[in-house]
Amino acid sequence: MDRRIPLTILLVLGIVMMLQFFIPSRPSETFFEYVFVRFGIILFGFALIPSVGSLIRHHWKKAAARKQGWPYSIVALVGLFGMAAVGFLDREQLLGGASGLFRRLFLNVQVPMQASMFGILAFYMASASYRAFRARTFEATLLLVAAFIIMFGVIPFGAYVWDKIPVISEWFLEVPNMAAKRGIKFGVGLGIAATSLKIILGIERSWMGGGGKG
């Protein structure tokens, strides 16, 4: 019985929202605005509560049990609560408003840290491409040649070597790449439509948990 309620809500709303899309009238738009837009934004806001709660619970348990890497959990919790507190105080103009502590912490701590984490990828990619990017088979050779042309095409140095390299690189992206991407996107689109229908009709129930049984 408890599973029938969410399944019924899903079935009714799924069908109504599909019908609404094809009815361009004022009542239909108003319905959409209240049910989807307003309710949706509220729902997304409330979704923060379980996600933040789960983060706190996970790190609290890890720190309390002194599991491996527990000091990092303390750092995560201090960062979470510290930034939130500074944010609330800043919002009330207690710490300098828009140019205050929150902004300085964000720009001088979070931004360099996240950008550095992403930047480190360049080193791993260089190492991995040296060790693994080999012309072992015909397909691997094709990939290697295409990668060379694209890499040369996107840097200004490529045009120095031969002014046609950027043109060939662009052709690779606009013809073979686009053909492959379009095929993949059609497949993904059909898959999304089929899966959505299965969910709306209650055939696919794994989203409810419990391995889709019941």
Next chain:
Amino acid sequence: MSWRERLFKIDRRVLYLLIAVAVVVPLIKPLGLPTAVTPHAQHLFDAVDRIPPRTKPLLLSMDYSPSVMPELQPMSLAILRHCFAKKVPVIVMTLDPNGVGLAEDAILKAAAEYPEIKEGVDYAFIGFKAGYNVVMIGIGQNFRATFPTDGSGHPVEQVPILANIKNYDDFAMVITIAGSAIVESWIIFAVTRYHVLLGSGITAVSSADYYPFLQTGQLCGMLAGMKGGAEYEELLDKHDYSHAPKRASQGMDAISSAHIIIIVFIILGNISYFLSRRKKA
């Protein structure tokens, strides 16, 4: 160890050091390599340039977090500079919670270069809203219901640039600068449903995904990676809209030298592979 084996087993620390030098040196002493403008960047620039001054605003959605900021922030800055120089009103928003600080920073930097530009009249920041697809549809249905206040909490009726916005029809165009697949959501919800003129700026790694949308015209133009930002900076400079330091162009020098190191090492790796295969045979 023979020279072939040495070639096959170059210590990764050597490679890391070479990459670090290749990135840092051009950032300290820029090489000044010229940037050729691709048609997709030119189309986006032209679309913004066609917007008449002081008419419908451009909606700039800065949908990215600090991890991809080095690639994408120069694009946002360049587009803001273009709008400010041309007196095209611009409304900035973000669908990424981490994008708020980046958007504020970009606006403050660009606005400082154009003292005649006024907040609330020439530009406004409407902040972050959760649930990106809901927000995209919400703007098309009822802008005020989706954004009742600007980013500072002022009711939209009291902000001149926002007061007359009802839905997408009141925007000249939308540009999303994104580090994720959010561009596709803009295409699905804003372009397909509301026929919005959409341009995008994306990371280099995801640019290949969006070529089908450029061909169909669902994207009017695209800036791909730091190169895209450098191309837009080049166009601003060429048209005398901005002569601010070209951060993306400087970054391209570093990317160029790092690419060359990677290409050289791939070639070395393959030479050693073929030599070792021949030896085995």
